[in-house]
Amino acid sequence: MGGFKRFFQVLFTLIFVIALFLTLSLFYEIPGVTDFVNNNILSVQLYRWIMAGILALIFLVALIMFFSALFSAKTKGNIVKEQERGHIKLTKDSIEAVALRVLDQYKEVHYPKVRTKLVKQPKDTEVYVSFDVSDRKNVLDMAADIQAHIIDALEATLGLPINHVEVRMLEVRPTQTSEAMEKQRKASKSRVQ
Secondary structure, three states: OOHHHHHHHHHHHHHHHHHHHHHHHHHOOOOOHHHHHHHHHOOOHHHHHHHHHHHHHHHHHHHHHHHHHHHOOOOEOEEEEEEOOEEEEEEHHHHHHHHHHHHHOOOOEEEEEEEEEEOOOHHHOEEEEEEEEEOOOOHHHHHHHHHHHHHHHHHHHHOOOOOEEEEEEEEEEOOOOHHHHHHHHHHHHHHHO
16 A cells, blocks of 8 residues: 555544544543533634534545445455356466466566456456566567466366456566676676776
8 A cells, every 4th residue: 555545544544533532522521621622622613613524524434435345346265156966166276376377388487476356257357467577578568478378278278258367577587697797797898998
């Protein structure tokens, strides 16, 4: 999570706790706080509106969070296919294993990671692939080839219609070793002088 988003979450939580504490002091006697709220906040009309606005905003955000949690897409650990003789369950691990087998066919791919997100409909399954790649002429074409190859393999092997495969190359590494690169750098440096 980004620092900017985290900052606003902390700020919102702090304002929520303070507003809740001040509101509770109106209903339950809290020494020092209840008198402060009655004398300084509720006595000024502007402060009353600010307090009401903060509480309304907090209520609205809580309502949105409640309904988003209630109606959010549920992720599942497997896909179930109904058959006459029973159920067939396809797990996340099997989808990830097929994608890893595809990635093993590419010698340029290093440190592959595969993550899947299964939802109610099998066609909405999402596969996220990340890896490092050694230096090659056209890594974008290779990534597109890997994406197509993973989609084809999942459809052929598991019978899943996959619509979303996200390929992320984390790092492009040079194919030369560090010693060979150092020799090449020294050789080019000596020619310049």
